[in-house]
Amino acid sequence: MKHHNLERLLESGVVAVVRKVDRDKVLSVIASLVKGGVTAIEVTMDSEDALSVISEAKEKYGDQAVIGAGTVLDGESAQLAIQAGAEFIFAPTLSEQTIKVANRYGKIVIPGVFTPTEILQAYEWGADLVKVFPASVLGPQFIKDLQGPLGHIPMMPTGGLTLDNVEGYMNAGAVAAGIGGSLLNKTYIKNAEWDKLTDLARQFVSKCKRT
Template identity: 30%
Template sequence: MSTLVERLQALKIIPVIAIKNADDAVDLGRVLVENGMPSAEITFRTPAAAEAIRRMRAAFPDMLIGAGTVLTTAQVDEAIEAGVDFIVSPGFNPTTVRYCQQRGVAIVPGVNNPSLVEQAMEMGLSMLKFFPAEPSGGVNMLKAMSAVYPVKFMPTGGVTPENIKTYLGLKTVVACGGTWMVPADLIDNKQWDKIGQLAKEAMAALA
């Protein structure tokens, strides 16, 4: 079984998704898988998140599915029960990290400065989300932290088609989270063909 880092490295881009209607989960998952992007970070920004994860997992057992914007231990429980592969949080909350470790699920917490990286390392973490990436100094900030800390990063927040290759060019970056290929309005309007095209273009641009 590949590790989470290995799976993320193979994918390179993780679509970060706010889904309002769980009925859209299977169609969305299908269009991502069919266009070379078999992954999703479903954020707990909407009440539909857990059910959307559950349906996507049932339809696509091999898809890499994360739960994003996880802020509480209750949400960790919901995500695990829905079948996620990993948890993502926007910040570094030791309580949430510890709970995930107790429950045996990988967590990628958000950090954006050296102090938070050191706190995460103290808890045994070596894979972190750099968030919000662009407002926190972007590639230059990542270069500075990567020079001193033996950890891997998943930048999210301000990652675009124009800058993603620069991020992925850093040895410490395993993948980037992005929203541009899964705009909320296209999901709401069930414009699967357009989402598929955006996903295909995003993957092709990395070749």
């Protein structure tokens, strides 16, 4: 199951970071992203009612996208998210405890890393892939340079990725991209312009999808 979900997560190349969206709009946002072809939805743990949003999203859209939890800082939070139905655990930092909990329950775990040492450490601890964060500080060249010594470790840049720069990261060797603010357009969400959000999602998927 984990392998199948990992394939689904990587299918569109986009992991949408859904952070602090109004509770009354969050499921419409997720629906719009899924309609646009996004196959992985991350609900951050610092969002309102995050655990019930994960449960509801999985129930409604789990057959179309992998639903997971983000901003998971420790093993306890990982366990709560998994109990709520999260299929993957996305973290901004590297915590061995978080990785162990996810592995114990057979869930995908993607810890945040910033250096080659952290990338290798995360993988040795059992990470499925690593979240290079914040990617905009490092740039695509960082991903490219690591393909030689650490090319066996799948990398997902996150932080500061846009329609204009995301292709550079994918071409440098990234397996997917974590995309937040540039995908979750605040104006579209505020005005409930779901078709525009879906179209934006399609544009990101077209630049990130593995061919």
